[in-house]
Amino acid sequence: MTLPAFPDAAPLDGLLGGILIGLAAALMLLGAGRIAGVSGLGARAFGLSDGGPPRNAAWAFITGLPLGAFIVVLASGGIEAQFTGFGPILLAGVLVGLGTRLGSGCTSGHGVCGVSRLSQRSIVATLTFMAAGIATVALMNAIGLEVLP
Amino acid sequence: MNRTALVAGASGLLFGAGLAIGGMTNPARVRGFLDVFGDWDPTLAFVIGGALIVMALAWPIQRRMSAPLFTGSFALPDKSDLTPRLVAGSALFGVGWGIAGLCPGPGFAALAIEPAKAAAFVAAMLAGMVLARLVAGRR
Structure with missing residues (x-):
């Protein structure tokens, strides 16, 4: 599906990606009781934040980001990025x-x-x-x- | 690995996949979304919309739970004061977001897509975080 006024837009991919991001944040909230905030978890993982979850949990989240993207790259045969x-x-x-x-x-x-x-x-x-x-x-x-x- | 780390790892995996599918790991698309006065690309509005719909359903569930499913207790932000620091920091972040079309999540996720440039972004971002600790104190 494309939007007539915006031929370059990818609304369905966007919506699917957004729903996955929402599910990821919901899992973090309801499963671990935390906000899935990348800047805070990133700072925590690298020892630049005194608050937040245990450092191994912050590391696990941050490591998951490129792994998740990598799975998409493998499954789709490469994704566009400029x-x-x-x-x-x-x-x-x-x-x-x-x-x-x-x-x-x-x-x-x-x-x-x-x-x-x-x-x-x-x-x-x-x-x-x-x-x-x-x-x-x-x-x-x-x-x-x-x-x- | 404890249960918190397992949940966080699964969440990060899903999050990274969502960023890649939604086009957030493509800086050209992100800058296209911010280019509202030029050649606007509305894709990211769908990403944000999709994520907000799911989370708008998750919060009412959270309010009915006495504890998270896999860990001891909720640890959620409780600040409510609007400070100059909140606004100034967010403005600086927005300028950086506009310049390169990358925010923290896609910066980490793009390590699997454009490793050299994503690593440069992450390294610079960590340097900026160190700077924040120097100017504003440890937190």
């Missing part, structure tokens, strides 16, 4: 690491888990990082800064 160059990646990485720790969460913890819980903090955080992301892309396009090959 990355920016190393410069933008390194700059973005530092901003993402700094910002998610100061802001106590990212797309998963705030955007999925917190928003669905109707947490005011998460709703504010999500609106803020969405707006900042949209503004950043718009600004880069406006000044002709092309980062994708």
Whole structure:
């Protein structure tokens, strides 16, 4: 299925992927009693957070991410991915690491888990990082800064 | 491996598969979603929508449970104050998200797809997390 106005969009893949992400977060919540927030679990796994679940649990979650993606790659015979160059990646990485720790969460913890819980903090955080992301892309396009090959 | 780690590992596996299927591990698609004033790609709205539907069903179930299925007790965030730090941090994160089209989950998941660039992103992200501890203290 495609959307007539957006021929490049993949709505069914998106919905299926989203449902799997929701099930993953629900398993973490109802099974282990924790928020499936990747920035927090990542920090915990690497010893950069004093709170959170036992470190081996954080490691197990973080290790599962590329393994799950790898299974999809194997099953589908490769998936499309277009990355920016190393410069933008390194700059973005530092901003993402700094910002998610100061802001106590990212797309998963705030955007999925917190928003669905109707947490005011998460709703504010999500609106803020969405707006900042949209503004950043718009600004880069406006000044002709092309980062994708 | 204890039960918490097993549940977390299974959750991470499902999460990573969902990110890959939904297109979140493709930075070009993520930036297309953020490009609302240009050539907008709505795919990620379906990803977020799908995840929110499932979690909107999970929270009412959680509220009726006295303990998680496989571990001792729930350990959930209980803060409710809106702070400048929350907003400033989220804004910095959003700028980074817009520049490269990667957030933490897809950064880790993409290690299986574009290893060198994903590793560079993860390393830089960890450096940013160290920086956050330096400017804001341990937590």
